[in-house]
Amino acid sequence: MATSLDQTLGMGLVTLAGVIFTYYTVWVILLPFADNDNMIQQFFLPRIYAIIIPFIAGLALLTFLGVFITIVMVKKKKTK
Template sequence: MATGTDQVVGLGLVAISLIVFTYYTAWVILLPFIDSQHVIHKYFLPRAYAVAIPLVAGLLLLLCVGLFITYVMLKNQRAAKKAQ
């Protein structure tokens, strides 16, 4: 059973994810159909970032996963050498 702190953190993560998803969806799907002189455009980044930000985030995620896997494999290799 999750503690109260775990539930609050989980709810916070879900809320942040929902906000980011809504913002990105409006930015990429809805904004192209709104006149470029409309006031709402000042609340969004230029459209080039709509591709660049997820690309960089994905590359950083892959880098972190690769570093973690490398760390675990090296740690297990050292432990196996000590056991011999």
């Protein structure tokens, strides 16, 4: 059974993910169709960051996974 703190934290994480997804979707899919002098453009980063941020996040994730798997394999080999 999940406690109320777990449920609150889970709902907060789901909400945060939804907000990030909505922001990124508007930024990448809808914003290119808006004029450059449109007021909504000031709420978004330059478009180059739409490529750089996910690339760096993916690279960090793959690095973390690689290091984690390496550590687990080394520890497992030491125990044998």
